[in-house]
Amino acid sequence: MVEATNMGIVQDLPSGPDQGVDAIVTGFERLGYVTDRSLATAVYLVTKLGKPILVEGHAGLGKTEVAKVLASFLNTRLIRLQCYEGLDLSSAVYEWNYQKQLLAIKIEEGSDSTVEEKERHIFSREFLLERPLLQSIQVEDASPVLLIDEIDRADEAFEAFLLELLSDYQITIPEMGTVQAKHVPYVVLTSNRSRELGDALKRRCLYQWIDYPSLEKEMKIVRTRLPDIEEKLARQVVGYVQAVRGLNLSKPPGVAETLDCAEALVALGKLQLDEEAIEQTLGCISKSVDDNAKIRSAGLDKTLGRSMEEAL
Amino acid sequence: MIRSQGRWTDAGTIVEFCRYARAQGLSSGVQETLAALEAIAALGPNNSDGLKFGLRSTLCSSKDDWDLFDDCFQTFWGGASTLPRRTGNAPKELAPRAKGRNSSSLMASGSGDDVSSEQGGSQAIAGASSHDRLTKADFSTLPQNDMAALEQISLRLFKQMSRRLARRRRIGTVRGQIDLRRTIRRSIPRGGEPINLRYRERKPRPHRLVTLLDISGSMSSYSLFLVKFLYALQKHFRHVDTFLFSTGLTEITNLFRTQRLQDALKALSQKPAGWSGGTSIGGSLREFNQLHRRKLRSSDTLFVVLSDGWDTGDPGVLAAELAVVKRRVRRLIWLTPLLGLKDYQPITSGITAALPYLDVFAPAHNLESLLALEKHL
Numbered sequence: 001m002v003e004a005t006n007m008g009i010v011q012d013l014p015s016g017p018d019q020g021v022d023a024i025v026t027g028f029e030r031l032g033y034v035t036d037r038s039l040a041t042a043v044y045l046v047t048k049l050g051k052p053i054l055v056e057g058h059a060g061l062g063k064t065e066v067a068k069v070l071a072s073f074l075n076t077r078l079i080r081l082q083c084y085e086g087l088d089l090s091s092a093v094y095e096w097n098y099q100k101q102l103l104a105i106k107i108e109e110g111s112d113s114t115v116e117e118k119e120r121h122i123f124s125r126e127f128l129l130e131r132p133l134l135q136s137i138q139v140e141d142a143s144p145v146l147l148i149d150e151i152d153r154a155d156e157a158f159e160a161f162l163l164e165l166l167s168d169y170q171i172t173i174p175e176m177g178t179v180q181a182k183h184v185p186y187v188v189l190t191s192n193r194s195r196e197l198g199d200a201l202k203r204r205c206l207y208q209w210i211d212y213p214s215l216e217k218e219m220k221i222v223r224t225r226l227p228d229i230e231e232k233l234a235r236q237v238v239g240y241v242q243a244v245r246g247l248n249l250s251k252p253p254g255v256a257e258t259l260d261c262a263e264a265l266v267a268l269g270k271l272q273l274d275e276e277a278i279e280q281t282l283g284c285i286s287k288s289v290d291d292n293a294k295i296r297s298a299g300l301d302k303t304l305g306r307s308m309e310e311a312l
Numbered sequence: 313m314i315r316s317q318g319r320w321t322d323a324g325t326i327v328e329f330c331r332y333a334r335a336q337g338l339s340s341g342v343q344e345t346l347a348a349l350e351a352i353a354a355l356g357p358n359n360s361d362g363l364k365f366g367l368r369s370t371l372c373s374s375k376d377d378w379d380l381f382d383d384c385f386q387t388f389w390g391g392a393s394t395l396p397r398r399t400g401n402a403p404k405e406l407a408p409r410a411k412g413r414n415s416s417s418l419m420a421s422g423s424g425d426d427v428s429s430e431q432g433g434s435q436a437i438a439g440a441s442s443h444d445r446l447t448k449a450d451f452s453t454l455p456q457n458d459m460a461a462l463e464q465i466s467l468r469l470f471k472q473m474s475r476r477l478a479r480r481r482r483i484g485t486v487r488g489q490i491d492l493r494r495t496i497r498r499s500i501p502r503g504g505e506p507i508n509l510r511y512r513e514r515k516p517r518p519h520r521l522v523t524l525l526d527i528s529g530s531m532s533s534y535s536l537f538l539v540k541f542l543y544a545l546q547k548h549f550r551h552v553d554t555f556l557f558s559t560g561l562t563e564i565t566n567l568f569r570t571q572r573l574q575d576a577l578k579a580l581s582q583k584p585a586g587w588s589g590g591t592s593i594g595g596s597l598r599e600f601n602q603l604h605r606r607k608l609r610s611s612d613t614l615f616v617v618l619s620d621g622w623d624t625g626d627p628g629v630l631a632a633e634l635a636v637v638k639r640r641v642r643r644l645i646w647l648t649p650l651l652g653l654k655d656y657q658p659i660t661s662g663i664t665a666a667l668p669y670l671d672v673f674a675p676a677h678n679l680e681s682l683l684a685l686e687k688h689l
Contacts, residue, residue: 017355017362041355041365048354051347056375090493098492105496105504119500175497193375193570202373203343209378250566 052187057210060254067147067188077144081132083154123175137181236273470544526619528591557596594629608640623662652677
């Protein structure tokens with residue numbers, strides 16, 4: 001069973017590195033994720049070297065998507081840990097099922113098993129609630145993809161724990177002993193750079209910065225994700241969003257916003273981007289009142305004119 | 313591990329490149345070099361894209377590195393990357409560039425480890441006494457060449473302080489939630505009866521901090537340090553709102569939260585918000601009250617004004633607005649660099665109007681005075 005799944009992965013990734021990287025580019029594209037050789041090379045190295053990868057970049061540029069696509073590309077499980085302020089080990093690693101333990105103690109009250117036996121029983125796997133990190137090293141058949149999303153939101157204590165996990169791939173549960181990873185997971189960490197990560201963690205990872213895509217790449221993304229969209233409309237939307245990014249907004253739109261906007265326009269039955277269409281879909285592009293005002297005052301005609309020119 | 317099939321991917325050249333990149337300011341160490349060798353071995357020789365991207369993902373560990381890398385790569389392999397331009401002693405030739413990156417203006421450079429190492433010789437000898445002298449020196453009278461050293465010290469001390477604050481625990485009067493995990497563990501010897509309850513206490517929740525920093529002309533020699541001080545404090549508080557004011561109010565909360573110090577300083581220096589202009593404290597406070605009053609919560613908000621109190625506006629307005637703020641915060645702190653002057657008396661109209669509303673009125677003219685604020689936070 002184990003070998004069979006591993007074979008599948010090997011078949012997916014040709015042995016030559018050039019072909020390997022190419023296979024990732026085309027494979028990701030088939031799954032609807034347009035990528036370049038830079039990211040594909042990094043992902044290839046993740047699979048070859050077994051190192052975690054830290055993906056940074058602005059919001060809405062597909063950082064999280066990398067892990068999801070990698071999981072379906074490798075045909076393996078995706079285990080996701082969303083970080084937040086105050087995330088602690090009991091919700092990231094494991095927790096005992098207390099209610100069930102209490103019940104078990106009550107039930108066993110009459111039995112003549114010794115205290116040690118009782119203890120061993122209520123601290124057995126049956127009562128263990130596995131959280132994402134423990135799950136990720138317990139997968140039986142093949143290496144899963146472990147996505148640790150927005151690591152910058154978790155606090156430093158958690159980061160330190162993660163460091164330990166990522167170097168040994170083992171977790172110690174005092175009541176049970178040490179659990180060693182059966183298959184080392186492919187780890188993808190994402191960060192929005194809301195705080196600087198510790199050096200030790202960064203050093204352990206491969207690094208990838210995802211920037212706003214070029215006009216060409218963004219067009220390709222829109223075409224891949226929305227195959228039905230009119231070419232002219234797509235070009236206008238992409239040109240418009242790229243112009244908006246130059247406006248120094250507090251939250252510049254990412255690719256996700258471009259896709260939202262394009263989708264909205266298609267749903268509204270628009271064939272081209274005019275002033276009315278921009279007004280109607282402003283909510284897709286800008287997420288605050290100040291930004292709304294900035295886009296409006298930037299002169300829609302001007303941005304439109306530019307994207308029209310580009311469309312021609 | 314590396315088979316020397318192509319001349320330019322032999323291990324020696326890769327190592328040489330790693331050394332070169334480090335000399336240019338990339339933060340990679342020996343570990344990264346080893347990872348790079350492994351990566352290149354995995355990617356195979358004669359793979360020019362792979363060489364670049366593989367090295368980039370192993371050697372870089374931040375956006376700064378990422379931006380620097382292309383240049384290094386370009387220079388080292390002369391762009392073509394099919395044949396190396398033999399570098400010989402290139403690292404030494406180019407070394408001055410690395411230094412140049414850090415010795416730009418104070419505003420742009422922020423902290424740079426290189427600054428201290430460049431001055432390493434003299435610093436080390438001066439030792440403790442210079443440390444002492446610098447922490448007591450008034451920011452405005454400090455000679456230019458001491459600035460870099462003081463910056464180093466201050467960043468370190470600010471960090472220490474915020475870490476110390478984060479560690480501190482208050483004695484809890486209210487017990488927290490029951491910690492079921494430990495309670496059950498304890499109950500086993502008693503047949504599962506939870507007799508001794510164990511509690512889990514919430515980490516003390518730090519105050520919210522709202523700061524207004526005066527960046528008018530009269531404060532200009534202090535503003536920069538105070539900005540850094542505020543930046544360091546962010547770590548300690550759960551929520552920080554930061555504003556700059558001179559004749560008007562500018563919010564920089566988001567800038568502080570999302571950017572690293574250097575980037576934040578760079579962005580600030582480009583803001584046209586009237587660095588070193590005139591002052592209207594009352595007007596700025598009124599603006600604050602109109603737009604941001606809801607950010608104040610009387611239960612846990614610490615409100616800090618950093619200003620010398622030279623107000624060109626009406627002191628009556630200042631008093632009225634401060635009264636509004638006072639009602640809505642837990643503590644109102646006013647810091648002024650002028651208290652550092654020997655014979656300073658708080659008699660300017662601005663300060664006299666403000667004094668009745670202040671909980672703490674303290675100096676902020678040198679590093680020592682800033683660090684002494686710890687007890688009020």
